[in-house]
Amino acid sequence: MSQVTFAKLATAAISIALSAAATEPADALEFTDSEIRIIRQHSPLGPPPPDPSNRFAEDPAAARLGQSLFFDARFSANNDVSCATCHIPGLGFANGAQRGTGTGGQLTTRHVPTLLNNAYNRWFFWDGRADSAWSQATQPLENPIEHGADRLQIAHLASHTPEIRAAYERVFGSMPDLSDRTRFPEHAAPTPDVSPRARAWRSMSVADQHAVDRVFTNLTKAISAYEREIVSRDSAFDRFAANIGSHESASAIPESAQRGLRLFVGRGNCRLCHSGPNFSDGEFHDTALPRSGGLRDTGRWGGTRRLLMDPFNSGGTFSDGVRPVLRFVAPRQDSSGAFKTPTLRGVARTGPYMHTGQFKTLREVLNFYSTRENIPRTHGEQGIIRRLDFTESELDDLEAFLESLTGRPLPQELLTAPPSPE
Ligand code: HEC
Ligand code: HEC
Structure with a gap:
């Protein structure tokens, strides 16, 4: 840990201690300015980005x-x-x-x-x-x-x-x-x-x-x-982030979830890949999952090759416009074994987890991040992915934070077939 971050954490710890002693409600954690800046990068979730390849996208x-x-x-x-x-x-x-x-x-x-x-x-x-x-x-x-x-x-x-x-x-x-x-x-x-x-x-x-x-x-x-x-939007976390620093925010998510959030944006380094309001950088990483049987899955390596050969990719005849990212794509050997960072919005309800579905619960995912043995050697992931050795109460906190990402329920009429396709 750099001295600067250590100093910040120490200041944060002191301010937590002070705020607990003062008149603040007991369940309000105090976040540093830099933590607040980072937390605000995760909320609110705006409308989806336009899809230039589909001119009927908003119809x-x-x-x-x-x-x-x-x-x-x-x-x-x-x-x-x-x-x-x-x-x-x-x-x-x-x-x-x-x-x-x-x-x-x-x-x-x-x-x-x-x-x-x-x-x-x-x-x-x-x-x-x-x-x-x-x-x-x-x-x-x-x-x-x-x-x-x-x-x-x-x-x-x-x-x-x-x-x-x-x-x-x-x-x-x-x-x-x-x-x-x-x-x-x-x-x-x-x-x-x-x-x-x-x-x-x-x-x-x-x-x-x-x-x-x-x-x-x-x-x-x-x-x-x-x-x-x-x-999935308007989660308890979003209500917390909207009012962060004020009294209202304290009641939006439990104190445990607030501590989990601090770990998520801090020592856990989760936000490096689960970034932005959708909690995903939209890119591919090798998280060095333990093998769950079967052949080795080449992930992004095979995916890129198939994308470039797909007549329906956004550069093809049936696309209404090229999606800019397609121009920059090329199969890279070191992308083998990398998979897309999933969104974490709604994640408490979408188990089991990972591209293999090998973890039944969020706790199992968190234990994996905490205790992992083999660290990937590909595309610079070494520095980011490391054994995190969370304590049991830190695992509880991270889990509580992930639960606070469950959004407002979707309108019922979106969840079944409409009365008619028209
Ligand atoms: C038999 C089960 C099954 C059916 C039926 C199915 N899917 Fe899927 N879907 C999957 C699986 C498994 C994956 C992941 C496959 C992979 O990544 O190789 C997936 C992936 C997706 C994704 C990618 C999501 C992401 O985060 O990248 C979308 C979108 C999707 N499906 C939409 C659909 C739509 C639309 C249909 C109907 C036309 C459909 N699926 C039918 C099993 C299914
Ligand atoms: C290096 C990038 C990276 C970092 C750092 C990272 N993740 Fe992930 N995360 C991923 C990728 C990629 C997957 C999907 C892996 C797969 O399926 O092979 C994933 C999957 C998950 C899932 C399962 C989601 C699902 O729908 O299957 C959860 C939960 C999760 N991460 C939480 C966290 C937490 C909490 C942290 C911090 C302790 C963290 N991640 C750190 C990239 C990362």
């Missing part, structure tokens, strides 16, 4: 259609899976299990992340293999272990379901005529194999493929417009 009619698609299990191989099967609204849009269960009972390879505050992400998926929320949504629909649907099945379903078609046309204009089954087969998708679906796709003209891709990506742009409404 409420697109969001209603997207919400309806989100809950619609017909967009799957066996009518058994919707987005809400794995992203369950009552469980913070995660699923409460280590893995997701897709069509036919298949398990996903990674843990289901929360969708709360998805619109604040710069990259999507644990490995960042998508650079927009709408291009992200194209993947589960065609993933054989998730929805297991295919592009033509999805386009046909949207086209011959009157209420979906009407909602679609209100937002995106007329839907192409897909009725000629020789031009538009029942099932087809550009999978890199020799399956009947892949062959059917290759039999289509480029113009017809393009027309189907347009319908497909418009549907996922609608889903991402809905996701922009799933925002």
Whole structure:
């Protein structure tokens, strides 16, 4: 610890002692000016950043259609899976299990992340293999272990379901005529194999493929417009931060949570990665999780390669504008094993945790940060990630702080299928 920080901590300790003795309410911790400055960087959470790749992102009619698609299990191989099967609204849009269960009972390879505050992400998926929320949504629909649907099945379903078609046309204009089954087969998708679906796709003209891709990506742009409404904000912590230094703030979160906050922005160094109002720097780090079985997951390394090859990335034909970050992306060997820093808003309700789902409780996550043995040697993480040796009461405090990040409940009408997609 530098002498300056030590001096600051000492001053803070003295001021806590003094404030406890004075007329302050017993549960008010006194924060230094520099702590207050840092704490204010975490609150309030403003609106999500614009998405230049989706010009329907703020369109409420697109969001209603997207919400309806989100809950619609017909967009799957066996009518058994919707987005809400794995992203369950009552469980913070995660699923409460280590893995997701897709069509036919298949398990996903990674843990289901929360969708709360998805619109604040710069990259999507644990490995960042998508650079927009709408291009992200194209993947589960065609993933054989998730929805297991295919592009033509999805386009046909949207086209011959009157209420979906009407909602679609209100937002995106007329839907192409897909009725000629020789031009538009029942099932087809550009999978890199020799399956009947892949062959059917290759039999289509480029113009017809393009027309189907347009319908497909418009549907996922609608889903991402809905996701922009799933925002966790106005937590007890935000009420605390808004009034920090005043008497009101003291009652917003328990004293234990305030001590946890001090650790979070101080000795815990948590804020270096869980930074800003969404408690995520949006980037990738190797936290040196203990292996939880299976093959080594290359994380960001594989994710970057897939992002650059994805025809639906924000530099592609179906994007309404390049997301600036795409220009700077390149696979880096040292990003292997790095995963995206998740938001911590709402985190008390979205367990289990990490891309592996290997920690059931927040306490287990905190114990991991406290007692870790193997420190990563990649991209400068050594200096940041170290054994923190928290005491039991410090662990209680950090847990109480993380619990104070649970936001105001979302409006009930966002948590189920809307009465109609229109
Ligand atoms: C079978 C379970 C399952 C289904 C169904 C499913 N997902 Fe997911 N979702 C996951 C898993 C697992 C991940 C993490 C995968 C990874 O990172 O490799 C994920 C990741 C995501 C992410 C990235 C979040 C982030 O922080 O980067 C978004 C957004 C998302 N899903 C939205 C959707 C939408 C929209 C649908 C429906 C079209 C959907 N999911 C269907 C399991 C599922
Ligand atoms: C070097 C960057 C970094 C630092 C420092 C850091 N984290 Fe993390 N945190 C991450 C990443 C990356 C993940 C996801 C890891 C994974 O899944 O492989 C994560 C995951 C988590 C999760 C699980 C969230 C979820 O939804 O799965 C919690 C809780 C958490 N961190 C809290 C903390 C706390 C508390 C501290 C300080 C003691 C801290 N983090 C320090 C980067 C960091």
